[in-house]
Amino acid sequence: MTADNKNTKRDIIRKKMIEHQSEAKIVRKIVLSITLAFIILVCLIGGGGYLYVKSALQPVDPSSKEIxxxxxxxxxxxxxxxxxxxxxxxxxxxxxxxxxxxxxxxxxxxxxxxxxxxxxxxxxxxxxxxxGKVVLKEKHRLAVPEGKQLAEIAGLIAKVTGQTQEAVFQRLNDREFVAGLMAKYPDLLTSEILGEKVKYPLEGYLFPATYPISKEKPSVDELVIVMLEKTKAMISPYSELMKEKKITPHQLLTMASLIEEEATKKADRHKISSVFYNRIEAGMPLQTDPTVLYAQGKHKDRVLYKDLEVDSPYNTYKYAGLPPGPIANAGKMSIEAALNPEATSFYYFLASKDGEVHFSKTLQEHNQLKAKYITNNN
Structure with missing residues (x-):
């Protein structure tokens, strides 16, 4: 190959390299331009989104006085x-x-x-x-205390709706009505409320609170929905904790109702809760008097030995574990106690006449406390 040919070939290669370098620069510029444009677009979208949300959270018209x-x-x-x-x-x-x-x-x-x-x-x-600041004048006030049972709540609703207690109670237990509520609140009203041994499906689910009513004659259905909404709002914050503890809403409200019925003004609900859970874990029956009275459909100040013989799945002296369902409505404190029992070694408790609750670890200790605060004071 002659020197001239070598030089020509070298020039061609150099020319192609220059062209490739030039193309590479152009490609890099294009990529850089596109990247910058994309970043600017993302910033604009993000900034625009932020401003949009911020604006949406502001008052519609800060200077408006229109009611x-x-x-x-x-x-x-x-x-x-x-x-x-x-x-x-x-x-x-x-x-x-x-x-x-x-x-x-x-x-x-x-x-x-x-x-x-x-x-x-x-x-x-x-x-x-x-x-709930309303424009219309409050026509009624439905006050549902803690610890009330469904039959009693039916009487309170009857006064507001102008119906008889029997008619309201019948509606509360109407299977078609209950099925409609289950469809509306599937996470709250599960199939457990229709268990074969459950006495009343909505027992324990109508939250105790004071409800201002502006309508002259509200329907039973409307009031039930208001109370269920309250129950749902009360339980929803604990959904993750319930999953963690593997407790269903039905089990939670059942345990909470037992705590509610046993608690006094001075009682530590979390300790009472611990007693129930300790007994369940040990395979011991709960032996709580309010379940016996619920099984009998009675209200008494004192449970007698003959009452303990009632044959009912709600009788926790005869059957271990939780009863089939709640025995009353429970308030927030009892619901929280049912989810967060105190860590104790107690298996027994009793309430003295002054409302003080005394806890014990053994049956012997329990009997001593019983003799001191109950038997000797009768």
């Missing part, structure tokens, strides 16, 4: 409430409101007719919905 009447129907879900508020111009975006409520873990919203303005902040709206 608007907003009706939240009984049984409304969070989605339904959000849509109602957006429709009435109280919030900007129903979806954002729903996520706000979820992330803030807010619950316990009350149905009613509210007086609201477009200038209200999100916390103000939430507070209003939870306190």
């Amino acid at each position: 608007r009447e907003v009706t939240i129907p009984i049984g409304s879900s969070v989605s339904g409430i959000a849509q109602t508020l957006e429709k009435n111009g109280i919030i900007k975006n129903a979806r954002i409101f729903k996520y706000y409520v979820k992330f803030k873990n807010e619950s316990g919203f009350m149905a009613g007719d509210y007086k609201m303005t477009p200038s209200m902040t999100m916390p103000e709206i939430i507070k209003s919905l939870k306190t």
Whole structure:
């Protein structure tokens, strides 16, 4: 090969390398430009999304003094409430409101007719919905104390609805009605409430609270839904703990009802809870008097030995473990105690006449306390 040919070939190679380098630079510039554009786009979208959500959480009109009447129907879900508020111009975006409520873990919203303005902040709206400040005058007040049984609650509902206690009680135990409620609250009202041995399906599920009623004659169905919503709101925060402890809502409310019926004003519910769990773990019957009275359908100050012979799955002197279902409605303190028993070695307890509860580890200790506080004081 001549020198001229070598030089020509070398020039061609050099030229191609320069061209490749030039192309590489162009490719890198294009990739860099696209990357920068993508980053800018992501920032714009992220920033735009942030600003959008931030704006949606602000009052619709901070300077507005207009009063608007907003009706939240009984049984409304969070989605339904959000849509109602957006429709009435109280919030900007129903979806954002729903996520706000979820992330803030807010619950316990009350149905009613509210007086609201477009200038209200999100916390103000939430507070209003939870306190139930209504525009219409309160026509009735349904006060359901802790420890009440379904038959007694039926009497309280009867006074508000204008129906007889018998008619209300019949409705509360109507299988078709109960089935409809189970479909509406599948996580709360499970198939356990229809167990063969369960006395009344809704026993223990109507939460004890005071419910302001603005309607002149509310229906039984409406009031039941309000109470179930309250129960759901009360139990929902404990869903993860219940899964961890492998406790169903039915088991939780059953245990809570026993604690509620045994507790006194001075009683430590968490210790009572520990006694029940300790006995279950040891295979001992719970032997709690309120279950005997529930089995008999009676209310007595004192349980006699002959009462303990009643043959009922609710009689915890005859049958070990929890009864088939709740024996009354339980309040928040008893529900929390049922989920968080204190760590003790107690297997017995009794309440003296002054309301003080005394705990013991052995039957001998229990009998000594019984002789001291019960037998010798009769």
